[in-house]
Amino acid sequence: MLLKMPSKHTTISDQAREKSNDETAEPNHTISLREENMLTLIELFFFAYRDFTEEGDEILDTFGFGRAHHRVIHFVHHYPGQRVADLLGILKITKQSLARVLKQLVEQDFICQKEGSKDRRERLLYTTEKGNKLAEQLADPQIERFEKTMGNFSKTEQQTIEKFLFTLIRKHNRQDVISLMAQNGHFPAGKP
Amino acid sequence: MLLKMPSKHTTISDQAREKSNDETAEPNHTISLREENMLTLIELFFFAYRDFTEEGDEILDTFGFGRAHHRVIHFVHHYPGQRVADLLGILKITKQSLARVLKQLVEQDFICQKEGSKDRRERLLYTTEKGNKLAEQLADPQIERFEKTMGNFSKTEQQTIEKFLFTLIRKHNRQDVISLMAQNGHFPAGKP
DNA sequence: CAAAATATGTCAACATCACTGACATAAATT
């Protein structure tokens, strides 16, 4: 299934002609070029994310898991020792949404829980060996895709891109992201 | 709810200490710095998209709509005269998923359908006046957010960012995106 | 023209993932 695929009876120029003949086909009179450019970026962002998430799904299917499992196992793997509350803050989902997914991952031995040493109410989350394997299997194609993409850009450009992504994060969430990534010695949008 | 929020009894340095004392807390021995940098970008991409999609939801709630409605009305508004099949290719969802949402939007007079002039089987999709209003109401905060973000970058950097997003799209989908955007005179990753 | 392909719509059944609100337990803090 394709977008506006030129076919025998409908070429792109046909469509353009059709559109210009149509009285209801010009809703964007009031849109400035600047806004139009932003819409292009917004749509590219949508398509990029659409494609980005598409890849892991086949792997997940073979385990009977979905994207929610992916996200949980990714963040537990990359930031071992998270509390449940931390994960809720990262994923911005409710406790019940997380609980269902987490329960499955623990029962099937992808994730294990350890009592907090200071606060024994806490359940610190770690991936098991089995979980590590799955996490890496899921991360590999995404890493590869980003490596390929970033390979097209200079170091400076790569910093621009990192800054762009960081700036898209809402202000009130940025410090949380920085704190999280600092756990692995990473500092988005400029190393200290 | 926050990420690893420093609280009275658990500071970030406490957590670091706890982590380094923990024998299961070092799963990433085999990960290269390059891969680590990619994981940072991947997570920033996730957080950026998470926050990006978050904003429209309050507006949508007041109409009893969800993100699926948003996506449909956005693309119909910005690219008037799409066929149903085109929309399926853009959103990459199944006919039934689209049908449910589209039906609601048509019934409630946000979108109208016109018989194709060449092929009368086609239902070309357009937004109504009511639909235009909603589409613009939904687009405005996103446009504003991107304008603010992009305002931090030079023209050259902005081109880098556009190219980055375009390159993240899977190769076999890029031509479709180009064809789509060409309908509005836009050419991602380099004007011709 | 008759047959095949195409565009769309629709039905039933189902899975995932999100939500809310209420409540329980254990442990820490006040």
Next chain:
DNA sequence: AATTTATGTCAGTGATGTTGACATATTTTG
């Protein structure tokens, strides 16, 4: 001792996605 916190769990609900089958109208093709 009372309160707050971290977590887990229950029941119910809704949005969004899936598959597969089938119907209709229309266009294209042999």
